[in-house]
Amino acid sequence: MKVKIFKIRVSEEFLESDQELINNFLAQSEVLHTNSKLIEEEINYWSVLISYEEKKLKNISSKAIPISEDELSEEETIIYNKLKDWRSEKAKETQLPAYIIFHNAHLVSIARYKPNNLEDLEQINGLGKSKTEKYGAEIIEVLENA
Template identity: 60%
Template sequence: MKVKVFKVRISEEFQKSDESVISRFITGREIIKINTQLIKEEINYWSVLIFYNEKTVKTTHDDQDKSKSNLNTIEQPSEEELVIYNKLKEWRSEKARELQLPPYMVFHNSHLMSIARYKPFNLADLEQITGLGELKIRRFGVEILEVLENA
């Protein structure tokens, strides 16, 4: 497991560019955990600590019984997967605004794509997606399943 630290300055001038640096970093990596701390200085910022592994190859069906499915692959998504992915991104944006968090703190793009590809039917199915921990599933799982039902 590796660790990377980012700073997201809380000002209109810097916030979007700082967030896009993190989004680019997250793509291509399996995120294990994200810790944040609000730092109050002359320019307030979020200190973001990301624990990650380099992205691995998608598991085969035989391997899925042995461990969580790693569906974070670089394969081209189907049209159906893109529709679901975009609905999940809309939900994430709304949830991030509601919680006053950057969108990647709710879920990052690779998790949303994994959900769109796997199309879980229940909370137990969500648990099979690499990187979705118990807390995120407990906090957002029901809403994710509702988005999938309506996509």
């Protein structure tokens, strides 16, 4: 059994990034026990202690190792370009830089391994529950229409 402590700041400025950090950790761990306490300071935060075991890797995890764009097949390159187009539209829509939505390495992995559902998508290196919940359905739709 291992333990890890997280600090989840309650301030809107930090809350989403802190939650994404813990969600990514939780996606890779089997939680045995948690304990949390609200700490009231200048910036209030939750101190979260997690007892955990590392998850056994699923088969798709070995597929999820990022590769270069140059290593994609012709079909995968078409999918990759469609994913980039989707990301550009989403970046304009949300007024965020494209790399905040997904890095190129994520798109390359998605194009290569073509996950069929949200659970498979979550197994791609760097994509946790937060990104999957936020964009997963749209990504699956892009893959289905590619």
